[in-house]
Amino acid sequence: MRPSHALSSKAGGAVDIEREVDPATRRALFDQVRRHTGIVMSERKWTMLEGRLRRRLRELTLPDYRDYLEVLEAKPDEVRDFIDLVTTNETSFFRTPRIWDYFAQQFLPRWFDARPDTPLRVWSAASSSGEESYTVAMLCEEFRLKHPAFRYRILATDIADGILSKAAAAHYRGRNIEGLRQTHPELLDKYFSAQGDGFCAGAALRANVTFRKHNLHERPRDIGPIDVTLLRNVLIYFDADGQQAVLENVRRAMAPDGVLIVGESESLSRFDMGFQYEQPLIYRNPRGRP
Numbered sequence: 001m002r003p004s005h006a007l008s009s010k011a012g013g014a015v016d017i018e019r020e021v022d023p024a025t026r027r028a029l030f031d032q033v034r035r036h037t038g039i040v041m042s043e044r045k046w047t048m049l050e051g052r053l054r055r056r057l058r059e060l061t062l063p064d065y066r067d068y069l070e071v072l073e074a075k076p077d078e079v080r081d082f083i084d085l086v087t088t089n090e091t092s093f094f095r096t097p098r099i100w101d102y103f104a105q106q107f108l109p110r111w112f113d114a115r116p117d118t119p120l121r122v123w124s125a126a127s128s129s130g131e132e133s134y135t136v137a138m139l140c141e142e143f144r145l146k147h148p149a150f151r152y153r154i155l156a157t158d159i160a161d162g163i164l165s166k167a168a169a170a171h172y173r174g175r176n177i178e179g180l181r182q183t184h185p186e187l188l189d190k191y192f193s194a195q196g197d198g199f200c201a202g203a204a205l206r207a208n209v210t211f212r213k214h215n216l217h218e219r220p221r222d223i224g225p226i227d228v229t230l231l232r233n234v235l236i237y238f239d240a241d242g243q244q245a246v247l248e249n250v251r252r253a254m255a256p257d258g259v260l261i262v263g264e265s266e267s268l269s270r271f272d273m274g275f276q277y278e279q280p281l282i283y284r285n286p287r288g289r290p
């Protein structure tokens with residue numbers, strides 16, 4: 001830690017956080033982002049990263065990003081907050097509607113026809129605050145109304161503890177709940193109940209979803225075999241090597257013939273790793289686990 005005189009404090013406890021951050025310190029911060037999450041940020045992302053970290057420096061009364069780098073090295077607990085800050089958790093219910101049309105109208109009927117006695121295993125592999133997992137749960141519940149023998153389990157994982165706590169609390173308000181109200185008002189009524197200034201996912205949805213911390217850059221342990229993996233809007237944050245490594249890890253957890261669904265600006269076309277293209281954004285794992 002740098003000498004304490006570096007921690008100049010304004011009257012009232014607010015600190016003056018340095019405005020000009022030297023290139024080496026910026027690079028060191030980008031390196032930390034990559035080291036802990038695999039997310040690769042270019043210089044263009046500096047303003048965003050600086051804005052997010054500034055709040056944390058203020059909380060820690062640190063005036064200087066070099067001090068913050070030392071805290072990150074010295075205190076493993078800080079890594080948790082750092083990951084919460086540097087990850088982008090943008091998500092929504094029924095994001096990319098054509099995926100959900102495919103899942104409800106094509107995938108589920110075919111899957112259940114072929115395996116009426118086997119529970120379906122779904123993995124939301126970068127679940128953020130849970131909207132994706134509860135979208136799956138709503139569609140599975142709707143399917144179960146017509147096919148009572150249908151069973152399913154959803155595993156939802158993310159690298160960021162803070163967002164996983166929100167997902168497990170399942171309390172939604174604002175833009176995302178308004179989006180659900182506009183596109184699927186009947187499902188909002190059926191599966192959520194008003195609570196405080198928002199809505200809470202009900203027991204029918206929550207009973208089938210488990211949230212767990214997992215870094216996609218690590219080998220999946222106790223995950224799988226998975227029949228449907230949603231790996232959406234997360235590959236874009238990694239470079240080509242990182243994407244390849246994540247896809248290899250994901251494939252390890254997938255069942256033979258399992259389906260992989262990616263985000264709208266993601267494609268597997270440049271990776272030769274055995275996933276077979278089925279439809280835009282939808283791939284199949286023909287070989288199963290290596």
Ligand SMILES: C[S@@+](CC[C@H](N)C(=O)[O-])C[C@H]1O[C@@H](n2cnc3c(N)ncnc32)[C@H](O)[C@@H]1O
Pocket residue numbers: 037038039087088089090091092095125126127128129132157158159160163214215216217231232233234237263
């Ligand atoms: C933009 S959100 C996507 C959420 C959802 N899949 C969707 O498409 O709406 C990206 C999520 O990926 C998570 N993430 C980033 N790096 C990760 C990693 N290495 N392992 C697991 N999750 C990661 C972030 O915490 C964030 O919640």
